[in-house]
Amino acid sequence: MYSEKVMDHFQHPRNMGEIENASGVGTVGNAKCGDIMRIFLDIDDNGIIRDVKFKTFGCGAAVATSSMATEMVKGKSIQEALKITNKAVMEALDGLPPVKVHCSLLAEEAIHAALWDYAEKNGIVIEGLKKPKNDIHEGEDEEEDY
Amino acid sequence: MKQLIYLDNAATTAARPEVVEAMLPYFSEKYGNPSSVYSLAQESKEAVDAARAAIAEALHAKPEEIYFTAGGSEADNWALVASAEAYEKKGRHIITTKIEHHAVLHTCQYLESRGFEVTYLDVDENGVVDLEELKQAIRPDTILISIMFANNEIGTIEPVEEIGKIAKAHGIPFHTDAVQAFGQVPIDVDALGIDMLSASGHKLNGPKGIGFLYIRRGIKIKSFIHGGAQERKRRAGTENVTGIVGFGKAVEIAVSTMEERTSYERRLRDHLIQRVLSEVPHSRLNGHPSDRLPANANFCFRFIEGESLLMMLDMKGICGSSGSACTSGSLDPSHVLLAIGLPHEIAHGSLRLTLNESNTMEEMDYVVDSIKEIVAQLREMSPLYADFVKKNK
Amino acid sequence: MKQLIYLDNAATTAARPEVVEAMLPYFSEKYGNPSSVYSLAQESKEAVDAARAAIAEALHAKPEEIYFTAGGSEADNWALVASAEAYEKKGRHIITTKIEHHAVLHTCQYLESRGFEVTYLDVDENGVVDLEELKQAIRPDTILISIMFANNEIGTIEPVEEIGKIAKAHGIPFHTDAVQAFGQVPIDVDALGIDMLSASGHKLNGPKGIGFLYIRRGIKIKSFIHGGAQERKRRAGTENVTGIVGFGKAVEIAVSTMEERTSYERRLRDHLIQRVLSEVPHSRLNGHPSDRLPANANFCFRFIEGESLLMMLDMKGICGSSGSACTSGSLDPSHVLLAIGLPHEIAHGSLRLTLNESNTMEEMDYVVDSIKEIVAQLREMSPLYADFVKKNK
Ligand SMILES: Cc1ncc(COP(=O)(O)O)c(C=O)c1O
Ligand SMILES: Cc1ncc(COP(=O)(O)O)c(C=O)c1O
Ligand code: FES
Ligand code: FES
Numbered sequence: 001m002y003s004e005k006v007m008d009h010f011q012h013p014r015n016m017g018e019i020e021n022a023s024g025v026g027t028v029g030n031a032k033c034g035d036i037m038r039i040f041l042d043i044d045d046n047g048i049i050r051d052v053k054f055k056t057f058g059c060g061a062a063v064a065t066s067s068m069a070t071e072m073v074k075g076k077s078i079q080e081a082l083k084i085t086n087k088a089v090m091e092a093l094d095g096l097p098p099v100k101v102h103c104s105l106l107a108e109e110a111i112h113a114a115l116w117d118y119a120e121k122n123g124i125v126i127e128g129l130k131k132p133k134n135d136i137h138e139g140e141d142e143e144e145d146y
Numbered sequence: 147m148k149q150l151i152y153l154d155n156a157a158t159t160a161a162r163p164e165v166v167e168a169m170l171p172y173f174s175e176k177y178g179n180p181s182s183v184y185s186l187a188q189e190s191k192e193a194v195d196a197a198r199a200a201i202a203e204a205l206h207a208k209p210e211e212i213y214f215t216a217g218g219s220e221a222d223n224w225a226l227v228a229s230a231e232a233y234e235k236k237g238r239h240i241i242t243t244k245i246e247h248h249a250v251l252h253t254c255q256y257l258e259s260r261g262f263e264v265t266y267l268d269v270d271e272n273g274v275v276d277l278e279e280l281k282q283a284i285r286p287d288t289i290l291i292s293i294m295f296a297n298n299e300i301g302t303i304e305p306v307e308e309i310g311k312i313a314k315a316h317g318i319p320f321h322t323d324a325v326q327a328f329g330q331v332p333i334d335v336d337a338l339g340i341d342m343l344s345a346s347g348h349k350l351n352g353p354k355g356i357g358f359l360y361i362r363r364g365i366k367i368k369s370f371i372h373g374g375a376q377e378r379k380r381r382a383g384t385e386n387v388t389g390i391v392g393f394g395k396a397v398e399i400a401v402s403t404m405e406e407r408t409s410y411e412r413r414l415r416d417h418l419i420q421r422v423l424s425e426v427p428h429s430r431l432n433g434h435p436s437d438r439l440p441a442n443a444n445f446c447f448r449f450i451e452g453e454s455l456l457m458m459l460d461m462k463g464i465c466g467s468s469g470s471a472c473t474s475g476s477l478d479p480s481h482v483l484l485a486i487g488l489p490h491e492i493a494h495g496s497l498r499l500t501l502n503e504s505n506t507m508e509e510m511d512y513v514v515d516s517i518k519e520i521v522a523q524l525r526e527m528s529p530l531y532a533d534f535v536k537k538n539k
Numbered sequence: 540m541k542q543l544i545y546l547d548n549a550a551t552t553a554a555r556p557e558v559v560e561a562m563l564p565y566f567s568e569k570y571g572n573p574s575s576v577y578s579l580a581q582e583s584k585e586a587v588d589a590a591r592a593a594i595a596e597a598l599h600a601k602p603e604e605i606y607f608t609a610g611g612s613e614a615d616n617w618a619l620v621a622s623a624e625a626y627e628k629k630g631r632h633i634i635t636t637k638i639e640h641h642a643v644l645h646t647c648q649y650l651e652s653r654g655f656e657v658t659y660l661d662v663d664e665n666g667v668v669d670l671e672e673l674k675q676a677i678r679p680d681t682i683l684i685s686i687m688f689a690n691n692e693i694g695t696i697e698p699v700e701e702i703g704k705i706a707k708a709h710g711i712p713f714h715t716d717a718v719q720a721f722g723q724v725p726i727d728v729d730a731l732g733i734d735m736l737s738a739s740g741h742k743l744n745g746p747k748g749i750g751f752l753y754i755r756r757g758i759k760i761k762s763f764i765h766g767g768a769q770e771r772k773r774r775a776g777t778e779n780v781t782g783i784v785g786f787g788k789a790v791e792i793a794v795s796t797m798e799e800r801t802s803y804e805r806r807l808r809d810h811l812i813q814r815v816l817s818e819v820p821h822s823r824l825n826g827h828p829s830d831r832l833p834a835n836a837n838f839c840f841r842f843i844e845g846e847s848l849l850m851m852l853d854m855k856g857i858c859g860s861s862g863s864a865c866t867s868g869s870l871d872p873s874h875v876l877l878a879i880g881l882p883h884e885i886a887h888g889s890l891r892l893t894l895n896e897s898n899t900m901e902e903m904d905y906v907v908d909s910i911k912e913i914v915a916q917l918r919e920m921s922p923l924y925a926d927f928v929k930k931n932k
Contacts, residue, residue, distance in 0.1 A: 001581060010457060016527055027529060034479060034490045035451060038529040055529040057491075059453035063527070150579060158572040158777060166566045173559045173746065179551040182860060183846060184853035186543060187550075216609030216748065219766040219776035249766030249775055256765050348777055353566065355609065355748050355779025372649050373612040373642030382642055383612035384551060384741055386748025389782075453576060460577035467575060 026113025197394025237287025301442030310339020352396030590787025630680025693826030694835025703732020745789030
């Protein structure tokens with residue numbers, strides 16, 4: 001069902017944990033399946049993501065995408081991090097089964113939510129960042145397109 | 147590879163070697179079509195009849211009341227759709243429960259789209275239907291009561307005998323989905339007042355792709371699969387001879403070994419439950435504490451999600467299942483766990499372990515140890531657990 | 540016991556040893572439920588996917604267009620009932636033929652009882668549908684054309700490509716019952732314009748109790764068996780993994796050996812036909828002389844009745860079948876033989892012989908000799924024959 005990369009990230013999640021006094025924390029939940037993801041960002045004065053951690057309540061795909069997403073944003077600038085889409089995360093994991101595509105949205109949204117929190121705390125505006133929904137509800141694949 | 151500990155016997159079972167052996171001659175030697183005239187075909191026909199007789203005996207039914215299908219789902223669909231069609235002049239109201247298998251629930255939804263009305267009975271916190279509610283739900287236009295014998299997730303056994311009495315008192319046919327119960331608990335369709343009963347071969351160490359619907363003589367029901375004159379003209383299609391033969395053998399063995407086998411399984415299962423509940427914090431047992439299938443255990447572990455738990459158990463060589471959204475085709479958490487009153491996030495962290503006679507006490511201990519370790523690990527990862535710990539500090 | 544000469548391969552076939560061998564590991568070792576999460580289950584899932592891919596390739600279809608069923612009858616029922624339900628807003632008219640298998644005909648009758656209207660096309664004396672009549676039967680409210688690929692009794696192959704073109708020109712889905720044709724003649728669903736196609740495993744040396752419905756992407760169709768999320772949520776029920784694996788293997792072999800095998804069978808069959816027609820008086824060949832299934836021969840012998848003929852052939856170790864009333868559930872003579880214009884008393888004396896690759900030329904000769912002897916014997920007994928002889932003296 002899952003690729004080897006997914007299994008690897010599931011078994012050995014990178015960056016799992018919390019950051020105390022993080023620069024930004026984002027929590028998002030998927031109303032459809034009830035899963036929850038939380039991302040902690042440590043952003044330095046130059047706007048570089050120095051460290052990142054996650055906690056996830058969700059399926060194997062959710063855990064693996066959190067892990068992969070944190071790897072992908074680590075060391076990146078805010079603008080670079082914003083460009084990381086769920087698609088890019090999925091590709092980095094060698095794909096997900098169709099019913100699991102929505103799980104990867106959690107990761108993208110959680111990063112955005114954490115950045116939003118960082119911006120609010122610091123009273124800045126991050127170009128291109130919209131206020132995150134805390135409900136990922138795309139309905140993208142529940143009905144198969146026969 | 148390490149030795150597998152298979153604890154998902156409610157999902158499917160391994161076919162017994164005796165079952166496969168019984169089937170083998172009917173693939174390439176005695177392969178005749180039971181409907182044909184010549185002697186080769188008569189051998190197939192006799193084998194089918196023998197299996198039918200064995201199954202009938204197991205239920206205290208008559209052989210001509212057993213109609214083979216492709217499995218439990220077809221039997222459920224048939225029972226519901228075709229009784230609805232047969233009794234539609236009398237009324238269009240059907241009673242079932244909120245915890246039925248999807249083969250019943252989705253068929254009810256289909257019937258609703260065809261203008262039938264369905265009452266879905268609630269269950270209590272143990273998953274037991276309320277007989278008073280059932281009585282109150284009965285109307286003059288009620289044409290069918292369909293209530294499962296035992297639930298596939300939480301293992302609760304329903305008060306079938308009482309339901310049968312109520313149905314009989316009102317002259318309403320009573321169908322029961324016994325896919326999980328058949329072969330695990332004694333069933334006597336006469337004593338229990340059952341008019342129709344669904345079962346499936348692969349749940350009791352028989353082959354996949356074969357099941358039956360028991361239809362009491364006198365019950366009006368239409369065909370569901372139309373065509374040839376097989377199964378007394380009620381279910382068309384060339385008989386799955388090997389499947390039927392294997393099913394018959396599996397039933398024979400399941401029934402003759404039932405007492406000893408299930409008391410062994412129950413002992414293992416109870417040990418497992420007792421250790422999990424006492425050693426894993428924030429865990430609960432789902433389903434009735436005593437009126438439950440002998441080999442079923444179903445737990446909720448707060449703050450963790452079912453699929454991750456299953457995947458980590460798999461890495462330890464343990465096969466289980468979960469009512470979790472993430473493992474089923476749909477994204478909703480188990481309708482059964484919601485029906486017994488669990489909130490969404492708890493319903494997500496369920497684990498069903500269903501044993502068989504080849505399991506051992508050592509395996510149970512290894513499983514409990516593994517669960518303890520994995521649950522702790524997953525909680526470490528869970529934002530819900532972090533919140534909980536913070537709140538209770 | 541004497542060696543059997545099995546000439547009823549249109550009724551059912553022996554499963555090939557390779558087929559059984561392919562199935563065996565999935566009974567008791569790789570027995571996981573394909574829907575489960577753990578690795579054991581993934582093995583079953585992969586096996587199912589591989590079979591699906593092999594079958595799709597054989598039809599020039601996509602794997603996700605193949606939906607496994609319990610056999611040809613279920614596939615036919617599904618195609619008809621569930622397209623009727625899916626398109627019922629557009630119209631309630633269905634076109635089929637008078638010579639379909641009962642799995643189609645009886646389903647059409649069922650749909651008539653639900654308010655659908657069915658046109659049953661005539662066929663000519665060879666059993667071929669008239670394309671002009673088809674065109675004329677099409678109405679604005681026609682929602683489905685269901686015409687079999689090849690007839691199970693007389694072997695006639697229908698002009699599927701032309702039917703596909705007509706259906707397409709009118710935007711009407713085209714279903715074909717290819718239970719007899721699949722594995723015997725090349726089928727390319729794209730080239731032939733087929734939207735849905737039924738097939739059954741046991742007709743091509745696969746196991747009984749497994750079939751499929753091909754559904755072209757984009758064709759609207761409801762579920763027929765409601766329940767779990769198997770088969771892309773379209774056909775519920777735990778997958779018959781062994782059946783599917785066996786079916787896949789059987790199809791692979793049937794397709795790769797098709798040319799050589801059928802040309803051999805055709806040679807034997809033509810010899811059989813030629814000798815019977817020239818040596819048995821008052822005999823005729825039913826079905827199209829050339830556009831027929833390679834292994835099918837179907838005769839009428841005037842003045843005799845089919846079941847008696849079959850029984851006497853059986854005593855000589857020959858297995859055949861008859862469209863005769865006495866062998867089917869009903870007492871009417873074959874609807875197919877009546878549709879090609881045979882009078883009742885002639886339709887009663889039919890014999891269908893359907894070969895396989897293991898038959899030999901010697902067997903054909905033995906069969907012809909036996910038929911000659913038996914037909915003479917039965918005519919000796921027949922009052923019809925006595926009358927005939929008297930009249931022609
Ligand atoms: C043309 C045709 N359609 C449908 C069927 C039904 O197939 P099954 O018996 O596998 O359900 C058969 C064979 O019996 C057949 O020959
Ligand atoms: C209670 C119940 N009913 C029906 C079914 C469907 O049976 P099958 O998968 O054999 O069609 C199952 C198992 O999946 C079940 O547990
Ligand atoms: S997070 Fe629930 S399905 Fe993946
Ligand atoms: S004479 Fe017996 S059924 Fe025809």
